[in-house]
Amino acid sequence: MARNAKSRTLRLAAVRRELAEVARVGQMFIDGDLIAEAYHPHSKTFMCGDDMDFNPAAFLPLKMTMLRLERLSRVPCATTLWRRRPDMPDRGEALVLGSFGSPHAGDKPANRGYQPKPMFPELAGAFLKGRTTWKTTRSPGARNMAERGMGARILGLGGPAFLEVFVPVRDSMGEITGVLEVFTAAE
Amino acid sequence: MSLTVLWCDEFVRLDPCEGAALDGENQAPEAPPVLLTAARGGAVSFQLLVGPLGSGREALVGPGGLSGPDGARIAASQFDVFVEWYHRIDEKWWPDALVPQDLCGGSTPGLRRRMGLPGAARFAGFWVDLHVPADAKPGSYSGSVAVGSGREVVQVPVRVEVAAARVPEKPCLDASFNNYVDSVSAPWPEVKANPRRFWTERYRRIERGAFRCVHDHRAFLHYLPYTHAGYVHGDFAPPLAGEGPRKRVADWSDWDRHFGPYFDGSAFRGTRRGAVPVPRFWMPLNINWPADFLKFGKPGYAAEWRAVGKQMVEHFRRKGWTGTSFDMFPNQKQRFRFVPWDLEEARFLPDQDVHRYFRPIWESSFGPKAARPVRFNYTLGSTWTYHIDIRSDLAEFIDLFIAGTAGPAWYPEELERLHRNGRQVWSCTSSGSIVNPTRAAAFTPLVMWMRGLDGFMPAWCSMVGWGGDVWHDVPGKGSTTFLYPGSELGSEETCPSLRMKVMRNAMQTVDLLDAAARRSGGAAVRGKVSRLLGFRPADWYMKRPAYVDRKLPKDWVGADYATEEPPAVGWQKVPSSGWRALGRLAAGMARGR
Numbered sequence A: 001m002a003r004n005a006k007s008r009t010l011r012l013a014a015v016r017r018e019l020a021e022v023a024r025v026g027q028m029f030i031d032g033d034l035i036a037e038a039y040h041p042h043s044k045t046f047m048c049g050d051d052m053d054f055n056p057a058a059f060l061p062l063k064m065t066m067l068r069l070e071r072l073s074r075v076p077c078a079t080t081l082w083r084r085r086p087d088m089p090d091r092g093e094a095l096v097l098g099s100f101g102s103p104h105a106g107d108k109p110a111n112r113g114y115q116p117k118p119m120f121p122e123l124a125g126a127f128l129k130g131r132t133t134w135k136t137t138r139s140p141g142a143r144n145m146a147e148r149g150m151g152a153r154i155l156g157l158g159g160p161a162f163l164e165v166f167v168p169v170r171d172s173m174g175e176i177t178g179v180l181e182v183f184t185a186a187e
Numbered sequence B: 001m002s003l004t005v006l007w008c009d010e011f012v013r014l015d016p017c018e019g020a021a022l023d024g025e026n027q028a029p030e031a032p033p034v035l036l037t038a039a040r041g042g043a044v045s046f047q048l049l050v051g052p053l054g055s056g057r058e059a060l061v062g063p064g065g066l067s068g069p070d071g072a073r074i075a076a077s078q079f080d081v082f083v084e085w086y087h088r089i090d091e092k093w094w095p096d097a098l099v100p101q102d103l104c105g106g107s108t109p110g111l112r113r114r115m116g117l118p119g120a121a122r123f124a125g126f127w128v129d130l131h132v133p134a135d136a137k138p139g140s141y142s143g144s145v146a147v148g149s150g151r152e153v154v155q156v157p158v159r160v161e162v163a164a165a166r167v168p169e170k171p172c173l174d175a176s177f178n179n180y181v182d183s184v185s186a187p188w189p190e191v192k193a194n195p196r197r198f199w200t201e202r203y204r205r206i207e208r209g210a211f212r213c214v215h216d217h218r219a220f221l222h223y224l225p226y227t228h229a230g231y232v233h234g235d236f237a238p239p240l241a242g243e244g245p246r247k248r249v250a251d252w253s254d255w256d257r258h259f260g261p262y263f264d265g266s267a268f269r270g271t272r273r274g275a276v277p278v279p280r281f282w283m284p285l286n287i288n289w290p291a292d293f294l295k296f297g298k299p300g301y302a303a304e305w306r307a308v309g310k311q312m313v314e315h316f317r318r319k320g321w322t323g324t325s326f327d328m329f330p331n332q333k334q335r336f337r338f339v340p341w342d343l344e345e346a347r348f349l350p351d352q353d354v355h356r357y358f359r360p361i362w363e364s365s366f367g368p369k370a371a372r373p374v375r376f377n378y379t380l381g382s383t384w385t386y387h388i389d390i391r392s393d394l395a396e397f398i399d400l401f402i403a404g405t406a407g408p409a410w411y412p413e414e415l416e417r418l419h420r421n422g423r424q425v426w427s428c429t430s431s432g433s434i435v436n437p438t439r440a441a442a443f444t445p446l447v448m449w450m451r452g453l454d455g456f457m458p459a460w461c462s463m464v465g466w467g468g469d470v471w472h473d474v475p476g477k478g479s480t481t482f483l484y485p486g487s488e489l490g491s492e493e494t495c496p497s498l499r500m501k502v503m504r505n506a507m508q509t510v511d512l513l514d515a516a517a518r519r520s521g522g523a524a525v526r527g528k529v530s531r532l533l534g535f536r537p538a539d540w541y542m543k544r545p546a547y548v549d550r551k552l553p554k555d556w557v558g559a560d561y562a563t564e565e566p567p568a569v570g571w572q573k574v575p576s577s578g579w580r581a582l583g584r585l586a587a588g589m590a591r592g593r
Helices: A012-029 A056-072 A121-129 A141-147 B109-115 B201-215 B253-264 B299-319 B349-365 B406-410 B412-420 B439-450 B498-520 B522-533 B546-550 B576-589
Strands: A009-011 A078-085 A088-097 A133-138 A151-155 A161-170 A176-186 B004-008 B034-040 B043-051 B060-067 B079-089 B092-100 B124-131 B139-149 B152-166 B174-180 B220-224 B280-282 B325-328 B375-382 B400-403 B424-428 B455-457 B483-485 B494-496
Touching: A009 A012, A012 A056, A012 A151, A012 A161, A012 A176, A056 A078, A056 A088, A078 A121, A088 A121, A121 A133, A121 A161, A121 A176, A141 A151, A141 A161, A141 A176, B004 B152, B034 B043, B034 B576, B043 B139, B043 B498, B060 B079, B060 B124, B060 B152, B079 B109, B079 B494, B092 B124, B092 B494, B092 B498, B124 B498, B152 B498, B152 B576, B174 B424, B201 B220, B201 B253, B201 B483, B201 B494, B220 B280, B253 B280, B253 B299, B299 B349, B349 B375, B406 B412, B406 B424, B412 B424, B439 B455, B439 B498, B439 B522, B439 B576, B494 B498, B498 B522, B498 B576, B522 B576
Parallel strands: A009 A151, A151 A176, B034 B152, B174 B220, B174 B455, B280 B325, B325 B375, B375 B400, B400 B424, B424 B455
Antiparallel strands: A078 A088, A078 A176, A133 A161, A161 A176, B004 B043, B043 B124, B060 B139, B079 B092, B079 B124, B139 B152, B483 B494
């Protein structure tokens, strides 16, 4: 399977295998201890965009690992790293975006009225039960992403849609501190 | 019922049902003759209200030439006629989009139906620009404009006093109509749906239409071509090959074809302002282009910037593109979660260290010594931390600070030093929406010039808000829509707005004031303006609240903001009569060469 498979038609099973493999590698290479450090302490429970303040010393290694994972993949794909809100453990929040934003990352946190969303079942499955979960999201946005080179024709999936896999990421204490989402866009 | 034609200037808008004033100071429209004062090389505008129109009747405006002193003439072709499009907002019908009469054939029943006007709308509005040639002989000109509806034709006399003053060709202020790729193709769904649209002539004609429209109004479309992820759209960056010091632009040809005409001015051929290069252009340069962000902080990252930068400078030199400032605008913000900093509008000071990291890379690639005579500018969106940034080492490096409204108005004493060191300062501001009096659009350039700034963004965010149906349901009451897509009329051109015209006219006034200031001193001219409008010179600035110097921006809270005093000046405080007087003052002060 060529790395840049944008113009090719791929079988769903092959794409799933590739995304799962990238996610598996990501579980090992993403430093789960850095996830809790990605925001400066004063910013961890931010409730508006102006209060967001990342700690580059933790954010950048996470980001660079995610970019490497995307390039490792033989299917055009992107990654998103999720965290649980320390002040709202039932909420999942996109923490670091790789080359493209997850379809579930939501808009930028606004200056007023920002509310982290409750975890959707697949995210909860990875965070709370430590499972690998899959999700297919039908969305015209997949076409836009494919237009930008992050997609493939996937036989058996139809489009436009996102095919996503979620895997837990653990820290040195064995706790699940994040969830890595690896996804691709089906044209 | 016979056809009546009334006129008014740009500070009054009239509703199409009763012809009643919607703003200004409720001045009624006047009976002809149309009386105008104009400077040479500039445009002067008036509106016509035509009606009552019987059902099924169209209205058309046909300007004639004007006769002046000693047989001088201003040709009929110096007039541009637009049909006013009415927008239903807050239970009223407001004119804003201006449809070139050549495009729609006048105010036809079909066009009024497209607007959704009720049967009670018996009046048609027209906006007329007269472009006075720069070499026109000063003096009184007169002629007429024919207004016809069916078999009726009314000759409307027009008298223009052409002053000796000449509007400078180059505006003294940068007026950046900021916008983001791709915001222009949405009104043409078949264009938008094409993933290869950027490479098509059709897309490029549409884009060029927007650039030309803004250009003709003394401003420029500042069209940011990349996303917060650092993805550069379509062909807005030339293709790259290689890595590290061997990274290079593989092929300039398509990029040159698309954008070169903006830099040599040929894209603007046939406009009223002519084939002048676009003054500023947002480049694809960003944290992820030309260098790979994966290498950020490593030697290869700087090497890729330098290698491509050197090649870019050489290419631009060969092309002779010296009339444009090629701007880098670091726009990524951490709230989008692609990068861990706010590259603009930072609130937390350590974020600014990224620009310090870039400084040696930029200076060796695109700085004045490396790039001369081509001009690249590193710009910084600096709002929360403006007062700190301009007094830090960043002020040795940043070419253009794009501040908020308050920063430069709180620290006027810093401007002279910044200017002396070759720095430029703009403000981002709001220029009102359709339901605000048109004076709001006129006020922006005036206040920026009175504060001594180098330019402005008339609205935060975007000036081309073309999402949704802008003709029938303009978003945000038009506060971010200052131009309209011609798609509604089956055209690929861009239509201006009435507020854009008002802003252009105000910019001409400011340019005349600036010309006078260059001769007799800025303080003297600004003093005259203040006296005329009833302000003290200090009123143009804003009283700096104590918290600004006492606390770091990260610690500012709502209670601090509550201590701010409203500015002493504002469009609300300058009545339309003040604007008319200001126009006369400016033309009188800037005597022709």
